[in-house]
Amino acid sequence: MATTTRPLAIVNARLVDPASGYDGPGALLTKDGLIAKVAQGEALSLPDDVQVIDASGAMLAPGLVDLRVKTGEPGSEPKETLKSASRAAAAGGVTSMVVQPDTDPAVDDPAMVDFILRRARDVELVHVYPAGAATVGLGGERMAELGLMREAGCVYVTDADRPIVDSKVFQRVLTYAKAFDLWVAHRPIDPWLSKGGAAIGGEFAGRMGLPSVSPYAERIMLERDLALAEATGSKLLVDQITCADALESLKRAKAKGVKVAATVSINHLSFNELDIGDYRTFAKVNPPLRGEDDRQALIEALASGLIDVVVSAHSPAPAEDKRLPYDEAAPGAVGLETLLPALLALHHDGRIPLIDLIAAVTVKPADLIGLKAGRLAVGAPADLLLADLNAPVVIDADKLLSKSKNSPFDGRRLQGRVLTTVVEGRIVHQAQQ
Template sequence: MTQRATAFVNARLVDPASGWDGPGALLVRDGKIADVVQGGDLGALAADIEVIDAGGAMLAPGLVDLRVKTGEPGAETKETLKSASLAAAAGGVTSIVLQPDTNPVVDEASVVDFILRRTRDIELVHVYPAGAATKGAQGERMAEIGLMREAGCVYVTDADRPIVNSKVLQRVLAYAKSFGVLVAHRPADPWLSTGAAATAGEFAGRMGLPSVPPIAEKIMLERDLALVELTGAPFLVDQVTTACALESLKRGKDKGLPVSATTSINHLSFNEVDIGDYRTFLKFDPPVRGEDDRQATIDALASGLIDIVVSAHCPAPAEDKRLPYDEAAPGAVGLQTLLPALLAFQDQIPLIDLMRTVTSRPAELLGLPAGKLAKGAPADLVLCDLNAPIVIDLDKLKSKSHNSPFDGRRLFGEVKMTLIDGRTVYQA
């Protein structure tokens, strides 16, 4: 069935790939961007074209979120592929990368194929599986990286579990490089971080919480960067959150190592004091940091040292969160709140630079066709009223789990419409 062509006029086009942030118009036809006019309009349009007056709202590439967890397969009560896709669409996220620590773990081609077939049937957002770097994500034996790549996985990672054995990680990096596969790894020294619920310091001490010193992130990152230098393999630092680790990251990048880095919107938005009276919805892995670390992370994002912002979407039902703080499950849902939470930093970082971290940069890193407003590109778009206030309400989130740290927070940036391949998959 042929889609009706759609024209967006009177829009604020924000396209980090081309560097344009200004007025413009865009035409969608047959699932692709048929024309883009920066600083002007489309001229006379045929009668059969649907015209949408954006009213000055931002029209941007749909967001690309590189770190999303679901419960499917194995824990569908937390989140299904469909509920995660619905949440993504409502948040203007058009491409998501699923973490492999499901049940079963995504460590072979058949599980990659299962996920891709399931999401094709759902027909909402684009879903890309990440494969496990080691069998069972246990950090002991290398997984079938080449076969998973052929099946469609976009990078390999053991998600929240650091690969402690340096020899194993060296083999993973060398083998992945031969297939052109990116390796993502969490920088956390397990001997210092296991069992921690907070960041070490005066606040955690007063709260009586088991804690991890920030240096644990730096220790593991230094090891990882040394192995990247040895192998030359492309590498993604999975959520850097401390000032001391950022120093190591800068030295690695200054050396010319093929390293990129993410941070989560949670670590940009909250610090350890926000835990308040043991608010378990703010328990993350890695834990929230001190204010100095948070500011250093924001500065690193502004300078480009940190490349990408992720939602770190991690659904957990109420029974896993409403427990004593050190027993509660870590993580938060974030697909629907990523964009408005990111927009809160416009007073510190230009809008086009913020949007680059969730559009063109992650798309370029993984070689995806998304993340740009260009003629012939997929019409994966988000229309967002930057000035519309919203109050985050747990009951209105599309995720099956409602563990959001932004509950009750007033933000700006209402998603009006999300398009995937020219199809409207969400409309406010």
Template sequence: MSVLAITNARLLDPTSDYDGPGTVLIENGSIVEVVRGATTGLANGIETIDAGGACLSPGLIDIRVKTGEPGAEPRETLKSASLSAAAGGVTTIVIQPDTDPAVDDPAMVDFILQRGAALNLVNVRTAGAATRALDGQRMAEIGLMAEAGALYFTDSDRTIVNTRTLLRVMSYAAAFNALIACRPSEPWLSEGTVATSGELATRLGLSAVPAIAERIQLDRDLALVEQTGVRFLVDQISTEGALESLARARARGLEVAASVSINHLCFNELDIGEYRTFYRLDPPLRPESDRQALIEAVRDGLIDVITSAHTPAPAEDKRRPFAEAAPGAVGLETLLPAALTLHHEHGLDLLDVLRPLTQGPATLLDLEAGTLVADAPADLILFDPGAPVVVDADTLKSKSRNSPFDGRRLQGRVLLTLVGGRIIHDARRTGT
């Protein structure tokens, strides 16, 4: 493969905190050189892409992506999710294990990896189930799945209610440094609820969960982390009270990371309005005070990862009464411009916005991507952070169109997406 140079770019590298002009040279799927400052005198024969001053950064890594494959392909396939990711500048996706059948053994891990590789689009990886069939009772084959390539272990949206089972899972995972992720949601308080307790839920007549349910469950999980020493991810933290528990755990030296969905950084409970089901999410949208606390946690580095929480649902599952509508939203294509609202509206530095989208997940999952250095994979995106974007759900590449950003005006347009040095999305030619 010939050398490709992307010149005249604004390089954004969260690992080194570099934000400035430069050039990246790519060969055989990897970065071979990063030149900071003005570049002159490139060798003859080098293919060149002039970035025109646009931002060049590591590709985004989304560690929480749901598909319908296998088991519910009309909702989403690995191909449609990969195309959505490419259009959104997401170069690595990590599939959730709550498929049908669940990703709870090495054969299923291998299926996802082989299927993703055959598509030859973005990097498709997978999480493994923590318990068999996500039943919360029987520990899954965590060690064998890790050997097969599972990046971490989780029962996705399901709480492992049985504390003894979770203790066994954590103890076993700690023996070989595997990462365990749990959604903090106390099951008895959250069962059957669709909103957060408060005046709005009462007025709308919606069954609601108190915010303290998240902190109660997180405190239990953190006690087990302290007991076992396991590496732990707080999956989709959404309340200020849980952030306080997270901060205390970090202060005690526990190896605990946290993710937040882009939806909880951009919306609050008032966006539900008059039962708008595209805002029916799990965890539910919170008060504005929680949203602001989450933004500050991103600014301060308390939150390590921002995810799209991509959860496709067909129209027939969303066009129902609010309490009956399927929870979740698609988000792969809108992840970058939505995250850039933290820069445009809340004053976060661009590097601080990109860090939990690139370096943060790469470090957490021990991936070589997420950085602009020699020998790193050439998984890159070129984007214009100020370009206006009007989200049109009908044009999304996902098979499902349940986007809460539909019709919203954002800023930030992905121009190029490269995976392994290959251009897999080029909006400069397509105009999309």
């Protein structure tokens, strides 16, 4: 990715850097795509040819790292392309995103990994990293070429929304992934207990007359996954944990030293099953929304560090796939542009300290997949986010830059506006005044 030759300075900022634990006044200078100077609570001497941005007290943080983004490219470009997703990411302060392999064709060999990387370089907006398929064609039967995909540049392997049902196959994937120091991300959902379900099982789904997913489907599959991760010594990334019961399983596994990390989607931190309302299909996501007790448990688990990373779970779906009877509508929600303001709601409500929230979308996901990004440190990539934490925002789905507009946040009032996004020292987004 090309970098600017002119240094960029951001002054009079509130630096929020979870990697160092600093949250306070400061300034920063970039040069040749890297962070050249960081001034915490002191003045910054600037060269003559520098471009200066006066932050006026706005938050300057590392650019967000989103570990779970779907696009439609290749195969379903009307939903989303790498270019439109990159534009949406830049507008949302996301400077690095990992795209899922469930495209057509699937990203299940090194040639497809290379295709994604080359297309992202052509777009030249934000960093795009491919996740490789764990099995050929995401079919759950034959292991994909994990080592060759790793060499080509994939950052973890996953079958995305499809659970690997065959325990022998999953064990083999974990074993081979360990040899290449790869995380295996897996959606813990029992396929028989979830087949045909459109909402989580319980009183609400029954009253709505919706086909349901058993509330135990996640915990049952997670227990299997954790047992195999423990047996193989491999690194397991629990893909979008959603319920309190599963959190108990995760806690026990971490206490035993199992190499496991977990993500949660911003949707499951922000909504519960009642947000389906009168069959509101834009609130239909995968996994389904849970009850309020589960949502509160997820927030507490994020606050305690039990949950490691927050993801947007960006999953575009055009209107024709959403404006259907609820049980027929496609699941998914776009989230790249709403991730930050939705996450900041937990800060404004006093639930989680700001620096801990920013850690869950910067240094923690960056460290997990081996990126140097996610920190405000000399020599780190100059991938930055400048945001007004208190600016009121009313989400208007029609104005989102994603090609699809399926946002459950449509009409919601939030606080937090991205002002400027910087990638390798280049300004890739500036909010309109």
